[in-house]
Amino acid sequence: MGRAPLVFEWIRVGKNRVVPAISLAGVSRRFGALQAVRDVTFDVQPGERRAVLGPNGAGKTTLFNTICGDFPPTAGSIRLFGTDITHLKPHERTRLGIGRTYQTSLLFNGLSVLDNLFVAVRGLRPNRFSFLRPSRGDDGMAKARELAERMRLSHLLDAEVVNLSHGQRRQLEVGMAMAGDPRVLMLDEPAAGLSPGDRPELLKLLRELPRTLTLILIEHDMDIALPAADIVTVMKDGEVVVQAPPDRIEDDPVVQAIYLGGGH
Numbered sequence: 001m002g003r004a005p006l007v008f009e010w011i012r013v014g015k016n017r018v019v020p021a022i023s024l025a026g027v028s029r030r031f032g033a034l035q036a037v038r039d040v041t042f043d044v045q046p047g048e049r050r051a052v053l054g055p056n057g058a059g060k061t062t063l064f065n066t067i068c069g070d071f072p073p074t075a076g077s078i079r080l081f082g083t084d085i086t087h088l089k090p091h092e093r094t095r096l097g098i099g100r101t102y103q104t105s106l107l108f109n110g111l112s113v114l115d116n117l118f119v120a121v122r123g124l125r126p127n128r129f130s131f132l133r134p135s136r137g138d139d140g141m142a143k144a145r146e147l148a149e150r151m152r153l154s155h156l157l158d159a160e161v162v163n164l165s166h167g168q169r170r171q172l173e174v175g176m177a178m179a180g181d182p183r184v185l186m187l188d189e190p191a192a193g194l195s196p197g198d199r200p201e202l203l204k205l206l207r208e209l210p211r212t213l214t215l216i217l218i219e220h221d222m223d224i225a226l227p228a229a230d231i232v233t234v235m236k237d238g239e240v241v242v243q244a245p246p247d248r249i250e251d252d253p254v255v256q257a258i259y260l261g262g263g264h
Helices: 060-068 090-096 113-122 139-150 166-177 199-207 222-228 253-258
Strands: 022-031 034-044 049-053 075-080 098-100 184-188 214-218 231-236 239-244
Touching (some): 034 060, 034 075, 034 231, 049 060, 060 214, 090 098, 139 166, 166 199
Parallel strands (some): 049 214, 184 214
Antiparallel strands (some): 022 075
16 A cells, blocks of 8 residues: 655745644753653654654653653753643643543543543533533534544444454544544554554554644554654654654664664
């Protein structure tokens, strides 16, 4: 299957300058004596698909959590479509348009697929603490059904999440992250634990996400990351060491040395 054409939804300021979806400038994160992320600077353009790769301990997840607000940076700045979000709380960043999944599943196992999606939709609305059951015509329930269809889970609306396959759980997590119609979707190892048979379905789902949505993913599986990405950022020891299009990554000598186990 060929890669989708690179089409960005640009946001322009003046005649020439494009405002990045995410802009990192000198971002660092320290935990005591440990420098987990060091002076990371790069831009992700609107509509871009960016994969962040690297060995365990490279700082990928810490960088991810820094962008999402779980670990505010100890140095540097983060901008979302030009707005400084460096010191905002995670829920404030969510309201501004960042959606995310976690490496560890955070689903409600005792609820159905539809109920999980409805909770995700309801949690972003002013009446989220209401205990009233939704009516048949509730727009939040309609939104949940729409998300299920986009994630190819319509046939499992009434299924309890505990009975889903691992691949279906990952699809549901992406759907829940999409509940707030984010402008930037951040996926933390969406292929983790998937069987070889589940991976093509996930890749197809990622490729079909609209280009109005900017996608950033951490992924160890290159069979998922490279076909899904426009640009790949490779990290090692908390720093960015390579940034290149996917067709240049596997043959890059630095990548081979630190990630694929090859030599220079």
